[in-house]
Amino acid sequence: MNTDCPLPIATEQTIRLGHGSGGELTQRLLRQFVLPHIDNAWLQQGHDSAALPIGNTQIAFTTDSFVITPLFFPGGDIGELAVFGTVNDLAMSGARPLYLSCSLILEEGLEMDILQQVMASMGRAATATGVQLVTGDTKVVERGKGDGLYINTAGIGLVESLQTITPQAIEVGDAILLSGDIGRHGIAVMAQREGLEFGFPLASDCAPLHQPVQALLNNGIDVHCLRDLTRGGLATAMVELAETAGLEFWISEDHIPISESVQGACELLGLDALYAANEGRFIAFVPAAEVDSALNLLAAHPVSREACVIGRVNAVAPRDRGRVIIENTLGCERLLERLPGEQLPRIC
Amino acid sequence: MRYIDEYRQKQSIRQLAGEIQRTATKPWRIMEICGGQTHAIMKYGLQQLLPESLELIHGPGCPVCVTSLETMDLAISLASRKDVIFCSFGDMLRVPGSSQDLLAVKAAGGDIRTLYSPLHALDVAEQNPDREVVLFAIGFETTAPAHALTACLARERGLANFSILVSHFLVPPAIEAICASPKSRIQAFLAAGHVCSITGYDNYHELSRSHCVPIVVTGFEPLDILDGILACVRQLEQGEHRVENRYARAVKAEGNPQARARLEEVFEISAQTWRGVGPIPFSGLTLRPAFSALDARKRFSIESRPESDNSGCLSGAIMQGLKKPHDCPHFGKRCRPEHPLGAPMVSSEGACAAYYRYRKRSTADEY
Numbered sequence: 001m002n003t004d005c006p007l008p009i010a011t012e013q014t015i016r017l018g019h020g021s022g023g024e025l026t027q028r029l030l031r032q033f034v035l036p037h038i039d040n041a042w043l044q045q046g047h048d049s050a051a052l053p054i055g056n057t058q059i060a061f062t063t064d065s066f067v068i069t070p071l072f073f074p075g076g077d078i079g080e081l082a083v084f085g086t087v088n089d090l091a092m093s094g095a096r097p098l099y100l101s102c103s104l105i106l107e108e109g110l111e112m113d114i115l116q117q118v119m120a121s122m123g124r125a126a127t128a129t130g131v132q133l134v135t136g137d138t139k140v141v142e143r144g145k146g147d148g149l150y151i152n153t154a155g156i157g158l159v160e161s162l163q164t165i166t167p168q169a170i171e172v173g174d175a176i177l178l179s180g181d182i183g184r185h186g187i188a189v190m191a192q193r194e195g196l197e198f199g200f201p202l203a204s205d206c207a208p209l210h211q212p213v214q215a216l217l218n219n220g221i222d223v224h225c226l227r228d229l230t231r232g233g234l235a236t237a238m239v240e241l242a243e244t245a246g247l248e249f250w251i252s253e254d255h256i257p258i259s260e261s262v263q264g265a266c267e268l269l270g271l272d273a274l275y276a277a278n279e280g281r282f283i284a285f286v287p288a289a290e291v292d293s294a295l296n297l298l299a300a301h302p303v304s305r306e307a308c309v310i311g312r313v314n315a316v317a318p319r320d321r322g323r324v325i326i327e328n329t330l331g332c333e334r335l336l337e338r339l340p341g342e343q344l345p346r347i348c
Numbered sequence: 349m350r351y352i353d354e355y356r357q358k359q360s361i362r363q364l365a366g367e368i369q370r371t372a373t374k375p376w377r378i379m380e381i382c383g384g385q386t387h388a389i390m391k392y393g394l395q396q397l398l399p400e401s402l403e404l405i406h407g408p409g410c411p412v413c414v415t416s417l418e419t420m421d422l423a424i425s426l427a428s429r430k431d432v433i434f435c436s437f438g439d440m441l442r443v444p445g446s447s448q449d450l451l452a453v454k455a456a457g458g459d460i461r462t463l464y465s466p467l468h469a470l471d472v473a474e475q476n477p478d479r480e481v482v483l484f485a486i487g488f489e490t491t492a493p494a495h496a497l498t499a500c501l502a503r504e505r506g507l508a509n510f511s512i513l514v515s516h517f518l519v520p521p522a523i524e525a526i527c528a529s530p531k532s533r534i535q536a537f538l539a540a541g542h543v544c545s546i547t548g549y550d551n552y553h554e555l556s557r558s559h560c561v562p563i564v565v566t567g568f569e570p571l572d573i574l575d576g577i578l579a580c581v582r583q584l585e586q587g588e589h590r591v592e593n594r595y596a597r598a599v600k601a602e603g604n605p606q607a608r609a610r611l612e613e614v615f616e617i618s619a620q621t622w623r624g625v626g627p628i629p630f631s632g633l634t635l636r637p638a639f640s641a642l643d644a645r646k647r648f649s650i651e652s653r654p655e656s657d658n659s660g661c662l663s664g665a666i667m668q669g670l671k672k673p674h675d676c677p678h679f680g681k682r683c684r685p686e687h688p689l690g691a692p693m694v695s696s697e698g699a700c701a702a703y704y705r706y707r708k709r710s711t712a713d714e715y
Contacts, residue, residue, distance in 0.1 A: 014452070016451050269464070
């Protein structure tokens with residue numbers, strides 16, 4: 001009987017969709033092809049936005065591109081996402097978001113009505129988050145060379161708190177807080193995109209996060225690190241932070257809130273909610289002694305009303321650094337990995 | 349979630365694990381056929397709750413892993429054609445062929461659509477009358493009825509631009525091949541509940557009798573799996589061997605008559621080559637002559653090439669339960685989910701992917 005295995009496939013020579021998933025392939029792309037040419041101290045912080053000293057003040061600076069299809073989905077649209085996404089990246093540096101740019105890449109043939117709706121949505125989102133879209137650019141590409149509409153936003157915010165909020169500031173003994181249930185955005189968009197109907201409501205969690213973050217900082221919570229959960233989901237964010245911080249995180253699967261709708265859709269499609277995208281959730285690292293006050297503050301904001309503790313930062317031997325342990329409901333522990341490429345639905 | 353939470357309940361799981369601990373007095377080796385069960389075992393860490401002397405061996409029940417290199421290469425060559433829209437389940441896109449995978453074809457401009465239901469491929473064919481639409485129909489008895497229905501509807505709707513690349517596998521002949529192998533170490537089997545929900549389990553009686561092995565039909569939740577293991581252990585301890593259905597909430601002895609009728613109408617049994625294992629007689633399905641107009645192999649007159657895997661990875665031995673994933677020198681080193689050397693590391697049901705993804709903290713340093 002032949003027991004040979006298939007031939008190995010050589011490392012990819014071209015860009016795959018998986019390189020944009022925010023997981024292991026994205027990391028490898030950055031390490032091998034991007035960072036070596038442009039590396040500097042701010043990139044090395046490995047944070048959602050760069051905290052830059054300018055004069056006597058500290059500015060947070062970030063950028064994000066939005067290429068989502070469909071443009072409108074249950075719970076949000078690309079315009080809202082483009083504002084909230086950048087606002088959230090600024091908020092994760094502890095900054096008060098102030099000004100955003102808006103670059104539009106439009107595909108020939110896009111209906112004016114759609115552009116109108118998206119821009120109206122951006123305007124509303126900016127008003128709601130107290131930011132202004134102060135500069136921008138518009139380009140049009142030939143039909144077939146874009147998905148109707150891409151948006152890039154960059155943003156700057158003012159860092160008013162004296163705390164250093166970076167992965168490097170995470171300390172052994174910190175509690176890990178999660179601001180709410182996970183996986184809504186990824187599953188809702190996938191369902192909409194593929195025309196899947198589950199018989200229960202699924203909506204994106206798309207929301208701005210600056211208010212609960214400001215509440216923590218303004219009330220003196222000693223926040224060590226913040227990270228909003230986006231592509232790659234909770235699992236990927238945790239692994240990235242553990243590696244950057246060089247520490248071991250321990251989390252409990254039982255404590256991670258997942259709505260019944262998301263869980264149901266994941267069960268049907270063979271997906272893991274730990275890896276599903278979010279657009280309105282974050283994790284916070286705070287000293288264990290400040291957990292209760294932090295949770296009370298978060299509970300006052302609708303977007304983080306269900307915030308909870310999901311784990312802690314462990315003291316470990318040097319060889320165990322940079323890993324995330326997840327304990328399941330039976331008390332069995334396993335290692336958590338970042339998303340390898342794309343999450344693909346299973347066959348049966 | 350109803351009908352799921354009950355079967356993941358901590359207290360009941362611990363009770364059942366305790367019962368297995370008390371019942372097993374000798375070392376036993378049980379194979380779970382289905383990759384879905386393998387993943388549940390690894391995800392919930394069930395092996396940690398069982399007696400050390402009880403060994404769970406992971407079977408060949410992963411449709412992605414067993415699809416032959418020849419079929420993958422056919423799929424890749426069809427998907428590369430400018431006139432073809434290639435429709436596939438997502439899992440198959442990362443499976444390595446001889447020189448590339450479907451994701452590479454997609455990156456190079458191939459029109460590959462990921463499907464959730466094979467019926468969707470019919471709509472794609474209707475909307476693109478000037479293109480050839482090929483459905484990659486892979487899987488076990490579980491996905492075959494949906495593919496059979498798709499074939500019937502394609503004929504009814506008169507879709508001249510639609511064809512199917514069939515690569516179906518049947519479970520019982522694989523169990524037979526494993527039992528008949530002189531190297532076999534398996535003393536009992538957990539049969540896959542979803543396969544039996546289609547086929548029933550009448551055809552397992554002869555297997556159980558002739559090879560003196562207990563075969564227990566069970567599901568995919570932790571409680572189902574432990575319950576199946578307990579049933580196996582009880583039979584083994586008492587020197588018995590028979591077919592037991594422990595998944596009665598989904599499986600009837602006769603299976604699903606409607607689905608079986610569709611299978612019978614569209615497919616006939618044929619020999620099939622299992623990747624890493626080789627040919628197994630009567631273990632596949634091909635389209636009956638009445639449906640041969642839908643056969644992509646015939647429509648594109650592609651010649652099959654013989655299997656020529658020779659990279660030295662252990663997938664065949666792993667899928668027959670002769671080796672464990674961590675016995676492979678490449679496991680977790682050269683071979684990882686983002687860079688798989690073999691199909692068992694690709695699929696969400698592959699044994700290597702399950703071992704890698706759910707590896708314990710204490711073992712991670714070894715890789």
